Ligand SMILES: Cc1cc2nc3c(=O)[nH]c(=O)nc-3n(C[C@H](O)[C@H](O)[C@H](O)COP(=O)(O)O)c2cc1C
């Protein structure tokens with residue numbers, strides 16, 4: 001099971017002797033499916049070369065804050081936003097002290113301030129340095145600020161001392177990192193999610209569809225599983241691998257999608273991320289439609305309304321908490337808010353599909369969520385995985401209050 005599949009891990013390496021184990025750590029993170037980018041302090045490069053970490057991570061290693069070329073390739077803010085999580089291993093006493101003071105005098109400490117991602121520290125230092133009251137005060141402050149601490153472990157040290165201060169082993173660090181994505185927010189809940197486009201047949205070889213890739217719905221399914229939910233994913237034709245622990249039902253048309261959703265009821269939360277065709281051809285020709293070689297005129301296909309999957313679910317007696325998506329190219333918030341009302345939803349996610357860098361088929365998204373009181377919340381542009389995790393958190397909070 002690839003517990004870090006699709007997760008972007010920013011690995012910070014500071015200058016302790018345990019840095020040689022960070023090479024192995026990259027391997028173990030990749031075993032779990034993570035995409036790993038490495039940032040090294042200057043001191044770290046005295047212990048292990050960037051070349052080794054570049055070869056293992058498959059990405060150039062980031063070392064400089066004030067290098068225009070490096071900043072042009074992937075700027076520090078971009079890198080800070082890229083990360084789903086930051087792991088600093090080893091974290092030296094010096095680095096811990098600087099972070100606790102909000103110092104940003106190199107690339108790694110600047111990223112720590114700039115990122116909104118969770119940050120985990122794997123301290124590694126001599127046992128006396130660890131026990132020192134300055135280090136202990138810094139660690140207490142960081143723990144209070146929400147930093148995660150992995151270790152340190154006790155045992156033999158490089159200088160022969162025995163005690164607390166060893167870096168946790170790479171395999172254990174990789175597992176601990178994966179554990180951070182598992183929450184209990186939706187424990188015991190059944191979540192049904194729709195994803196992808198639908199296909200409305202015209203004849204045996206042709207159909208009407210749209211550009212939905214299914215990426216957002218699949219990311220939501222992963223995030224819901226990570227929040228402890230039982231997840232049913234009803235999806236139209238997409239080219240995506242089924243996330244771990246997700247029950248997937250493949251469908252083609254809007255009517256198939258509605259059937260599959262109704263068969264999946266009851267559920268606690270229904271998230272409609274599919275781009276369902278509003279209309280379908282009135283009849284499906286039994287044979288392939290032929291063009292008349294002599295006639296020059298065009299042809300007409302009569303369309304009829306499809307059932308509205310989300311509105312139908314929201315009208316049920318056993319109505320789940322209902323979340324819709326509004327993919328629009330104009331008047332985004334106005335359309336989204338009217339959809340929330342006329343479909344009787346709990347939340348609507350407004351998605352600007354006119355913006356090429358987000359929306360259909362892209363790997364990133366930026367969304368605004370509107371609730372029944374017209375309160376809005378914006379999630380800035382980030383990977384669909386990160387947006388999905390934020391959205392699932394919000395849905396878990398709101399649905400538990402509803
Ligand atoms: C051989 C050697 C080993 C070191 N090992 C550690 C260590 O395990 N933990 C630690 O906190 N500092 C260790 N240091 C000290 C750090 O390298 C030093 O504090 C440095 O400023 C850390 O810089 P950085 O935090 O920016 O990477 C070691 C220094 C040397 C010379």
Ligand SMILES: CC(C)(COP(=O)(O)O)[C@@H](O)C(=O)NCCC(=O)NCCS
Pocket residue numbers: 016017018021124125126127156157158159160161165166167168
């Ligand atoms: C140095 C090492 C990685 C060695 O690990 P190993 O005993 O598994 O070979 C481990 O002892 C460790 O994490 N030590 C903490 C840092 C340290 O020893 N710093 C040097 C000052 S004593």
Ligand SMILES: [Mg+2]
Pocket residue numbers: 276278
């Ligand atoms: Mg629609």
